[in-house]
Amino acid sequence: MSLKTRFSLVALALGAAFSATAADEVIVVTGDRFDSAPEQQLAVVNTIERVEIEQLNPKSVVDILERLPGVSVTRTGGTGQSASVSVRGANSDHVLVLVDGVRISSATLGSVSFSSLSPEQVQRIEVVKGPRASVWGSDAIGGVIQIFTRKLDQGQWFASAEVGSDAYRRLSAGAGVRHGDGRTSVTLSTEQSDGFDAKRDDETDDDGYDRITAGVSGEQTLNDRWQLNWAGQYSTGNYEYDRQFGGNEADFDNFYWSLGTQYQQGDYTSKVTVGQARDYNDNFRDGTPDHSIYQTRREQLSWSNQFLASDMLTLIGGVDYYTESVSGDYDKDERDVLGVFALARVDLDAWLLEAVVRYDDVEKIDAETSYNLSAAYRFGNGWRLSAGYGTAFKAPTFNDLYWPGSGNPGLSSETGKNTDLTLSYNRDGYNAYLSLFRNDVEDLIQWAPTGEQDENGWDIWKPANIAEAKLQGVELGVDFSTYGLDHQLAYTYLDAQDETKDEPLLGRSEHEFDYSAAYAWTQWDLRLDYHYQGKRKDKDDHFLAPYHQLDLSLGYAFADNWQVRLKANNLLDEEIVSNGNYFGPGAEWFLSVSYTQF
Template sequence: MGLKLRLSILTIALCQTFFANAASVNSKIEVITVTGDRFDSSPDQQLTVINTIEREEITRLNPKSVVDILETLPGVSVTRNGGAGQSASISMRGTNSGHVLVLVDGVRIGSATLGAVSFNALSPENIERIEVVKGPRAAIWGSDAIGGVIQIFTRKLDGGEWFATAEYGSDAYTRASGGVGISHGDGSTTISLNREQSDGYNIKNDNEDDNDGYRRFGMSIKGQQVLNQQWQLSWVGQLETGNYEYDSSRANEADYDNYLWNLAAQYQHNKLNSRLAVSQSRDHNENFRADNASLGRSLYQTTRDQINWSNSYTATDNLTFIGGVDWSQESIMGDYAIDQRDLLGFYALTRYQVGKLLLEGIVRYDDVENIDSETSYNASLGYQFNPQWRIAFNAGSAFKAPTFNDLYWPDTGNAALMSETSNNMDLTLHYDGNYVDGYISVYQNKINNLIEWAPNGQIGSDGYEIYQPANIAKAEITGVELSLNYNTWGIEHRLGYSYVDAIDLRGDTPLVGRSKNEFDYALGYSWTAVDLFVNYHYQGKRNAGDYNYDNATDYLASYNQIDMSLGYKLTESWQLRLKANNLLNENIISDHNYFSPGRQVFFSVSYQEY
């Protein structure tokens, strides 16, 4: 897409904001989130930026990976090593990919060895909603929440409800999915299944010229049972298993087999709400060469046992206390000097409202076995000018504990590492009217003790310096984030823009992998049996480091991507959907030498009984 077309889209979208008051009445839907403080709260009770994506929008997006959903949000940047089935990473507000905590139904997921989350293993069809909290939230959740928190909630159907979908598309893509809600007294259980595969395409510019396909199977179980007026039980189970091919000199294929389960009991009486949850998650990934299974075979496995006790006490209409205890044990498989550690955290939150002023304070203490303990905090102040306008100021700290690979990888681990730490401030102006809602947020995040590979002053037997992970880097990230949603004449509009200035303070140079500008514009329209959803994403050029080794900074080119989804309801239950990705067939590269797919088209048929 040329510059003129980009400017035209931006101009049209901005001009339409001036006509928002002429729109038809836009009925407001009450939004309740839990990720900000662990209990059901409305956004105006939480003094932080929270984006939510509901099932209806996920259906219209018809994504092929979870990162397809997340990339539509301002302040969230995606780096892909290929298409939907390949590995991908998330950066939030310019922080590292390991600085984002990811939860599924309250359960922490991801690898304790690599410090990464397998987004490619998650099935979008099994997701009910996603909540994304921007900024540090370690004071609530503990390690990793430096840039923000992503919580994924699995599908939930009432008894007697069910759905089924079949889809076919480019690169021999096929998908079959379905789910059913089962009633049992004062409770119900949802079972969702998803099976998909694709022959793929050649994802990398190298000597291995072949198609890199994938297959995955996902199953989720989610239920609850009301015992009496005070007690309720809930349970969650999820299994994700599959395989994906990629290009590498040592290994070119991987199998994964990940699962999680969570059992919880909740007590609610008068002013007290208390919840005790026991859970376990496993991240299992095995890499190998398809033509020589014994060459380059490697196994990464993390098992994480967790116990969480959370409590909320509403002392008065204006005063709330929240607090609890988190315990987890991480166990890994491999030849490590230490292959297990315990983590223990205590947190407390106080929220108090005085007239139009809302104050919130959070403090948390974390003890990570064999690592220095950390104390995190959040201090927030909000002022409600009137029913539409609100301003909020946040100051907070966060940390990320070193991974097992950083600490104990054979021959190169550094057991003396400290946690990476950060201090953040942000100021956000919110507006929520009948036809328009949005926010603009300005933030600064200073991160210290960043872990990077560096020479340790010793010489190996081969005569070269020995490198180890070390706490040697520091960064300063300054940014602006804008979100605007409005309706004009029955057309939904959503704009998102983020500016990120991420600097490596050691040499006052830009951090690798970031782009200063990203812009999103989505348009949705429904008319009788037809719905149309168009999404435009602009990714500015990215600093790619010096991959040519010529002592000069290299950049990945900026790109424009337009996706379209068109749905048609044959009846109240039957629906057809046509989805087209990368309509302009742009050459999209978000990581050096790795290509995203060109233009793709998908067609699905679905039935739902609600």
């Protein structure tokens, strides 16, 4: 079996799926909320499946995402430290992140705690490029990342142990059970590391971490029309970090759960899902009584419907409602968000057309109407050309609006306008696409002087909608096989400009390149991954040097269901720095043994 990333290029990038075999069934959910074949979607979607995640042997979810075209990662140290993800140059909080359909971003910062997510819990990841606010609402200016947790059936189970650099150790296990016409899987993982000195300062202590993650996922068929499904995950742990002022250690306890039902009769399908997510961090300095606690909670309800009106016409629509609340001394600590959307897709043989519109009412802020218009034309043998235009928005966070002493309740939402043109080819074992994109983002929130002064004569600064950015570039993905060797190639050129200051945006590289080659024979498999990160503007006129990262993964199945794997990261031992204030890891090694019964 080929072990490779699936670049499911659909609609705006129609085609180009990195698939294990031609017969494998690829299903995309995030594009329009329903299980659909890639060729029926109108969005650029990259998909990574469990089989490749195991070969990559990542230590964090961002290690997986960084391999995808158009996706950039900025780290503040190693695995246990915070990291941000950018899609096509958009801000990290301009990417909506879902786990099993549940929003998991912090309502105070707008960021996602990727360090609390364990790759052992992940079954697959879908990354949708471009604005999808018309389907999902706030935050989806640059795209949507949806993480699906592992699902095991009766008799399927796994257990794994691993050790590695910086006193890294991990144990994980999972099993599935059947109950009538349903199944439930339970997974558990625990890992810890002493870490390394992450920050460039006078403090030279190692910054380690530990985390425990437990997950459950299941479904139950009640009859030929009704089905129940459920999912949940709990992560708890601790991480150390270096900061000039305040704490140097933090505990986290994050969880989410969802419960849904699906009704299907003929060409009509309806889904109702309720869920909740909590993000909790307790920051402190070891040995002192001072603590800074940040906690946000989000209760969610969604109702989605699909009607296959004919072989040509598909109608999708629904309602989303969620309540966000925060703990702390905020002027306002709760708000409601209500969204309604409708989608129509027409398949006319050579042509595929789609229109989506959505209305969101964000309490105490404003209302936003988002839309997408897309069209694809199929021509020749395996060639497709598609184009689209869409709008999106990001609602201000509680910190932006109500942080004690510095919040600005008069803020409006940040907005984006995106254009995309993609040519793709999918035939004779070659999957390739070339995508041109542009995203104009306006009303960006930045700190600015208010023109007032405090009692000491100092200027008062508050967040304001004053900035603009232009994100444009080219994205290329190619997948092919020769003589049993599977190749993946991805390249992104990005021109990300701060239009207000007429200078490059911080933390963006003009050039990123990825190449991987995988080969399997008898009981062995070998994978080589190369990542090039171009120079990034760090601050003022300082640029971070470009770097090359070369990783190697070697697996050997020494008995039925048993496998040992050696993973070596950064074989060239380069200084990998994506944030100038922090060190990157040097060369690393990891050794794992696993038993899998499938």
